[in-house]
Amino acid sequence: MATNTSIGYIEDGVFTWNIYNSMWSSFNTPYAYTVYKWTAIVLLLIIFEVILMFGPIVGIIVVYATNIFLWINDFLVLFNKGYTNKDGYDADRKICMNYSTFISSVWHGHEMFGRENIPDGPAIFYLYHGAVAYDAGYIYSKIQSAQERRLFCIGHKKEVNVWGFRRIHKATNVFTPSREEVIDLLKDGWQLYVYPGGLEESKVSDCNYRVYIPNNRKGIAHIVKSITDIKIIHKNVKLE
Secondary structure, eight states: OEEETTEEEEEEESSSEEESTTTTGGGGGGHHHHHHHHHHHHHHHHHHHHHHHHHHHHHHHHHHHHEEEHHHHHHHHOOTTOOOHHHEEEEEEEHHHHHHHEEEEEEEOOEEEOOGOSSSOOOEEEEOOSOOOHHHHHHHHHHHHHHHOEEEEEOHHHTTTTTOOOOOOOOTTTEEEOHHHHHHHHHOOOOEOOOOTTTGGSSSSSSSOOOOOOOGOOHHHHGGGSSEEEEEEOOSSSGO
């Protein structure tokens, strides 16, 4: 059986097909190739937009997932008579620490250098408030777990009371103390980490700016006179 094959034309003893005169000929034109190209580009853009859209959603889910583990601990406290309130609180703190350490390694590859510079007594850590302050939880968990430091953070009143975060903030000692309360905690050996620029700091594009403290809020400036202050340098915090 003779077989003759050429571009656009297929012929043998049984079957003959000229693609240019068939119903599929419209798929083999320059216009069709243009449609294929732009269809692929549009699909890639849609996929990219979906990824960008779900990125913040995934970040929120990761943060709120901590509450699931805290609720599980609540059931353990409820049904285990050997647990006390203190045990439950310590468990909450350890849950937040371990979860934050795990996320910092898996998601961001976060590393902290200079642990040897942390003093034994009271101290104030100054941090840069990125667009999303994941680094606060990372630093808290790593200092707290490695050296059993007693840390607390000054948070904004509105942020501390956000639904879903109150339990986490309570476990990690994030609250809005007065100047006198801060002094008392520092005298007891606690250490403080704070964002001097607050939430306003997260709106700028980088750290090349002067810190603006609104409404003459200079409480930390008065406290730091007799306390060791430590500046923490961040790299790539905006990539969070």
